[in-house]
Amino acid sequence: MPDKRRLLQTPVESFEVESGLTAEKILERMGGISFQGRNLATAHSIWQKMLGDNCIIFLGVAGALSAGGLRLALAHLISYRYVDCVVSTGANLYHDLHECRGRHHYQGSPQTDDRALQAAHIDRVYDTLMDEDEFIDNDNWIADFAAGLEARPYTSREFLYKLGGHLWRDTKRVGILTAAYRNQVPIFCPAIADSSIGMGLSQARHSTPGSGHIDVIGDIIESANIVIRKRRTASVVLGGGTPKNFINQASVEAEFYANGISGHRYALQIVTDVPHFGGASGSTLDEARSWGKVAVDADQVTVNADVTLALPLLASALAATAPRPLEQRKIVTFGLGERVMSMDGVAFPEGRFEVEP
Known part of the structure; x- marks a missing residue:
């Protein structure tokens, strides 16, 4: 028998319209409503946590967003380093x-x-x-x-x-x-x-x-x-598709060559696809755990919405809230102009995985 008192603790808060609300304040209030509005507010919160953590943030971009x-x-998002690596x-x-x-x-x-x-x-x-x-x-x-x-x-x-x-x-x-x-x-x-x-x-x-x-x-x-x-990574996926799986398989591939890797620590996806047809775009983040793509204790949310509706509000809110965690964040520096990629001044092995001894 579920604990009724424990479950019925947090009331839904009706959204009050007010002139001049910022994107940040709108999402803050949406955190008290239900359905995809609350999920979008959760996405904003999780993205801030990513920025406050010492992790690499992958951004997956599918669809026809441009x-x-x-x-x-x-x-x-790229210019202000709300993300560290893009898959498109x-x-x-x-x-x-x-x-x-x-x-x-x-x-x-x-x-x-x-x-x-x-x-x-x-x-x-x-x-x-x-x-x-x-x-x-x-x-x-x-x-x-x-x-x-x-x-x-x-x-x-x-x-x-x-x-x-x-x-x-x-x-x-x-x-x-x-x-x-x-x-x-x-x-x-x-x-x-x-x-x-x-x-x-x-x-x-x-x-x-x-x-x-x-x-x-x-x-x-x-x-x-x-x-x-x-080691510590996060996944932000806009629209599913090939970028979603490519980001997730990077974590799985890394597990073969290094210890202590257990999937993305944070995962956020904004998708319109559904899971019950078996496609990767609509697959759930819970399903991704079975593959080792997302950590079992990851902070995660799925927003079932059109990216053209969700991203303008989410990115505008981040423009106000992200500078605070970014002040403390150690930005990874990449070297990209050569055949061999480098990270924080140290080159990766050419054509090989960085295998632990």
């Missing part, structure tokens, strides 16, 4: 590059005639429109850049760092790629072939044999070495 207008919010789909990085190059995504409608759009060389992502001819120019720009690099394999981390640097020198515009370059934050893109960046790389391979070679297995080794070196 096309949907969130690229500068993500760049803010190629699409988010490509659409970020598109806007850094002075192009736009346009508001449209999901009811638009797609046959008419195709005839006009206009691409659609739900209610957002893009110029296909500008995309072709982007692909050529990426291809020319990749073809000009030394003909050898690159991890996606090294390639994207160099691409971000080239983009910054060319445009001087803030975005995900340029913020990561300027702040020495690694970006991994394990499914880079599944994007227009991959298409640009394939064009480079065609025009300049030996170019356009991305070593995604090297990405696995480098991401696991970050976990091995740091």
Whole structure:
């Protein structure tokens, strides 16, 4: 028989509307309501705990968030080191590059005639429109850049760092790629072939044999070495997808080569997918424990919501609350411009896991 008195202790607090509430105050009040509102408030609290802990924070970015207008919010998280390492789909990085190059995504409608759009060389992502001819120019720009690099394999981390640097020198515009370059934050893109960046790389391979070679297995080794070196890690996942599993498998891979690693100490995901169809995007954080991806005693929360609804409020609240824990936080420094990645001035083994003696 459950203890009735113990369970019925904390009343739900109705949200009181008040003029001039900040994002921080809104989330504070949402902590007293129910359902996904309370979960979003919990996400804010857990993210602050991550920043106050001596851990590496991985950010997973899936979906079409850059096309949907969130690229500068993500760049803010990177620039102010609310995160330490990014894992993204190629699409988010490509659409970020598109806007850094002075192009736009346009508001449209999901009811638009797609046959008419195709005839006009206009691409659609739900209610957002893009110029296909500008995309072709982007692909050529990426291809020319990749073809000009030394003909050898690159991890996606090294390639994207160099691409971000080239983009910054060319445009001087803030975005995900340029913020990561300027702040020495690694970006991994394990499914880079599944994007227009991959298409640009394939064009480079065609025009300049030996170019356009991305070593995604090297990405696995480098991401696991970050976990091995740091031990305490956190996962923030926006939208599930390949980035979610890549972040989680880094912890599992690290366990094979080092002692004392037991999954991410903090885990936060904002997803719309559901678990009962068996896909990774909708899988629960409790399920992740069975794999050793998330620590059994991890501080965790799942927010079942559209990221375009949740992230603007969450990131705006963090802009007010994160500076306090950041003052005490020891920021990890990465060396990203070379073939071999370094962390706090010490290089990782080239092409190998950092195995304990």
